[in-house]
């Protein structure tokens with residue numbers, strides 16, 4: 001295995017061949033947060049009223065949701081300023097198109113999750129307190145029906161999101177263990193690994 005040192009100045013930004021550290025850290029921190037949010041959301045809806053987490057977990061879920069929304073906006077802006085690394089491996093144009101479409105779809109689903117979560121949380125006209133630092137205001141007047149509709153959508157979009165993430169992760173593992181190309185490795189390090 002040959003390890004080529006990437007120039008220090010290029011480590012933060014993407015290049016034609018590699019993801020930079022900013023994209024890598026955003027990808028994995030958001031991946032961990034989003035997967036944890038799915039399971040936390042699934043768990044908290046079944047909590048008993050007398051459980052210590054009955055109020056605390058939904059509050060954390062909302063606060064982290066706001067942070068995820070902000071990081072996703074930053075990620076979109078960052079991507080707009082970057083080149084996307086070229087495809088590696090032997091995928092044909094159809095598979096490359098499907099992979100790209102899945103990435104856009106994942107972004108879309110995350111934004112829909114953040115927006116529907118916001119609409120559920122503010123359905124009673126109350127803003128969201130974010131770690132005691134600031135309050136994200138309720139921009140719309142209270143509306144119970146809108147809150148319930150947003151709740152149903154949030155649940156279904158969450159399911160669709162986690163299913164697509166599973167396929168996306170499976171594709172990454174397939175590239176790594178079956179096709180043995182650099183697809184997964186270059187999302188883990190900025191070093192050029194062959």
Ligand code: HEM
Nearest residue numbers: 023027030031034103106107110165168169172183184187
């Ligand atoms: C364990 C879970 C995950 C694994 C193993 C994984 C793996 C990867 C890999 C290897 C790439 C690079 C693909 C390439 O260069 O062609 C990638 C890119 C990408 N992944 Fe994931 N991923 C995971 C979770 C997620 C999640 C939860 C999201 C949700 C937003 C996500 C969104 C993306 C997007 C949008 C890209 C395109 C590059 C970018 O815009 O940052 N991934 N992923």
